[in-house]
Amino acid sequence: MTDLRSIYLEKALSQIPRLLSSQDRNRFSPTYGCMNREFWLCRATDFPSSIAQFGVHALALVYAHEMPGNRYYHHPKMLEWTLAGMEYWTRIQHQDGSFDEFYPNERGWAGPTGFLLYAMCESYRLVEKEIPGDLKECFLKAVHQAAMFLSRTDESGVLANHHAMAILPMYKAFLLVGDRKIESAFKEKLDIFLGFCHEEGWCLEYDGADPGYLSASISFMAKLSRHYRDDRFSGFFEKAVEFSSYFVYPNGYYGGTIGSRQTLHFYPHGYELLTKEIPLAASVANRMLLGLQAGALVPPEIQGERYFVYRIPEFLLAYLDYGDRPETPPLLPYERETFRRFFPGAKMLMVKTNAAYTVVNAAKGGVVKHFSLSDGKLVVNNCGIVGQLKDGRVFTSQWIDDNHGIEQEGDELRVKGRCHKVPSKVFSPLTFIIFRIAMLLFGWHERIAYYLKGWIRKLLMLGGKPMPVRFERVVRVVDQEIEVNTMVELLESAEVVSLQFGDEFPARYVPQSRYFQFQELDVRGYVLRDEELKQLNATRRISVRERYRIGDTESFFDS
Known part of the structure; x- marks a missing residue:
């Protein structure tokens, strides 16, 4: 063994x-x-x-x-x-x-x-x-x-x-x-x-x-x-x-x-x-x-x-069923020679340079994970933006939307689109009682139970409606450096009370997710200060850049 x-x-x-x-x-x-x-x-x-x-x-x-x-x-x-x-x-x-x-x-x-x-x-x-x-x-x-x-x-x-x-x-x-x-x-x-x-x-x-x-x-x-x-x-x-x-x-x-x-x-x-x-x-x-x-x-x-x-x-x-291992196992992508590969169906970009390994999901609004190859450490973990409007609704760019505009050319990947509402439903004693009664009354029927489950799944997992916030994100990866530039624009009369750029955050309800990982301690995001929020609500637009160069102790944000 x-x-x-x-x-x-x-x-x-x-x-x-x-x-x-x-x-x-x-x-x-x-x-x-x-x-x-x-x-x-x-x-x-x-x-x-x-x-x-x-x-x-x-x-x-x-x-x-x-x-x-x-x-x-x-x-x-x-x-x-x-x-x-x-x-x-x-x-x-x-x-x-x-x-x-x-x-x-x-x-x-x-x-x-x-x-x-x-x-x-x-x-x-x-x-x-x-x-x-x-x-x-x-x-x-x-x-x-x-x-x-x-x-x-x-x-x-x-x-x-x-x-x-x-x-x-x-x-x-x-x-x-x-x-x-x-x-x-x-x-x-x-x-x-x-x-x-x-x-x-x-x-x-x-x-x-x-x-x-x-x-x-x-x-x-x-x-x-x-x-x-x-x-x-x-x-x-x-x-x-x-x-x-x-x-x-x-x-x-x-x-x-x-x-x-x-x-x-x-x-x-x-x-x-x-x-x-x-x-x-x-x-x-x-x-x-x-x-x-x-x-x-x-x-x-x-x-x-x-x-x-x-x-x-x-x-x-x-x-x-532990399998036989080859004497010389094939190299994993992050171990291979330098490459840049874009999967148009998945809308994902993978980049291997001499110094780093990067994966980007443009379909989710440009989620980025960037690893230093010298020590394997996760140095950039930018899941997009997440914020809250004055009316209490939470929105994010981390949402799959076929209407996103995606362009991949040279060293850059560009994603633009609308932010979506983050669903967050929990039971109260009253709604729980109503739900239980409804399932006891109607769930006995196979087809009714089928449609009820579909409705619940859509409500909890897929119910992210477009919000009056537009974003544009440009991810640029070269040998020694990565830059993630994100522009946020407010539409209609939207007013933002909190806004975070980057870091690890989940947006979708999936029971088999959100487990703590030690790599979360290696990265951070950027939360707009009060004066920056005032500027955003006044000018209706703000841009924030996250940058990491090989040799830096951590990534840096500037607006």
């Missing part, structure tokens, strides 16, 4: 006590097997979030596989608790085959039904010989119902990773129950997923490319490719691994606010499965392992109860 490989195992095994603490292990309890501690113990919610049962897969993996330091291997209690989790999963399923994650009668598609079906099919495979007959019959019926639900439905908006995590369990379920209707629907939805994959190597996540969820799609599809062959897979994997490699940063971090969904996580299992056919996958996996060891990325220990369950089996599988 190599030192790098052991990182996966150490991270995963360290979370098994936490996972077991989340489960109701009292066989005399009416919620025996439930893994949502907030429901069965804290009584802080009125329904069990089904996605917590995803943790069953990790229990089955540590029970079934002998690994260094794995004290859970073939322990009879681990089998009992695995089976209890599987049985509880069957009890909380709706009659239409779906499950709820965020609220009662949600009836979610890939999330949570697809994710859960995958975890349960894999858990079944690991402990099949030890499942009692009555549970086996009930379990396979639930598998069939869940697969049929995935087959006949989808979800509003385009989340490519969700489509990948629908087709993967559909095929797994087909292998278990043998229903050709599931196989036929699987093939149709596979075509749909591949239609969301751009020739540049990225997959659509709402309205753009997101490196974090691209790694998830690679992982899910690589899992599928072990059981199902398709001539289109090789091209997909080669392009996707290459595109994702541009977001492996010199400091060991990955993705982040550069993406459409601003996710920081990295799914390694798919890369481990691909190391033989795509050597670059090994280079990516190695660098991400070193980052994980150093405290970068999103380890399960910093995640909340809802999402840490995803990381544990992913790391265990990456350990078990």
Whole structure:
């Protein structure tokens, strides 16, 4: 076992006590097997979030596989608790085959039904010989119902990773129950997923490319490719691994606010499965392992109860399927010779100079990440502008809008457009009660639940209306220097009370984002002073420049 490989195992095994603490292990309890501690113990919610049962897969993996330091291997209690989790999963399923994650009668598609079906099919495979007959019959019926639900439905908006995590369990379920209707629907939805994959190597996540969820799609599809062959897979994997490699940063971090969904996580299992056919996958996996060891990325220990369950089996599988490494791994983009590459579909610019590595997402209004190659440090992290109007509305340039004007020429990338409102909705006691009543009254119907979820998603994630603020941003990158010049113009009668340029800030509601990263301590932004705000509101325009030259201790702002 190599030192790098052991990182996966150490991270995963360290979370098994936490996972077991989340489960109701009292066989005399009416919620025996439930893994949502907030429901069965804290009584802080009125329904069990089904996605917590995803943790069953990790229990089955540590029970079934002998690994260094794995004290859970073939322990009879681990089998009992695995089976209890599987049985509880069957009890909380709706009659239409779906499950709820965020609220009662949600009836979610890939999330949570697809994710859960995958975890349960894999858990079944690991402990099949030890499942009692009555549970086996009930379990396979639930598998069939869940697969049929995935087959006949989808979800509003385009989340490519969700489509990948629908087709993967559909095929797994087909292998278990043998229903050709599931196989036929699987093939149709596979075509749909591949239609969301751009020739540049990225997959659509709402309205753009997101490196974090691209790694998830690679992982899910690589899992599928072990059981199902398709001539289109090789091209997909080669392009996707290459595109994702541009977001492996010199400091060991990955993705982040550069993406459409601003996710920081990295799914390694798919890369481990691909190391033989795509050597670059090994280079990516190695660098991400070193980052994980150093405290970068999103380890399960910093995640909340809802999402840490995803990381544990992913790391265990990456350990078990740790791929062969080439003697001379291919260079990552930041290690290669100097280049400047613009992806017109993704609207992203990557620049490697002798001294620095830079990525820019013009589609998001010109989000910039600039790294010094001498020490790998993030020295410029400019996510655009974020401000507040006198009427309380918050706006930002960090928004994907097809109406943005984008020009890339020579050393410069220019983006101009309108700022958008930053949605920020939370429940009050009254609105929460109204929402619960509405879901109980209408969510029982599959199609109504579908449209309600689409409306909620649009409200929380995509509801950024144009604001009376215009921006123009010019990013100039040369060998020893980067400049980010941003002009802000107020329209109509808009009056600004606060305005920040640069630094790390998320704009979109994405539950699997906003995790703290130590690199945030290395950068800063610029907040307009009172006299500058007065000038802006009087003249209706202001420009701010952020500049960094190799050798500077930090970037400098001036207006």
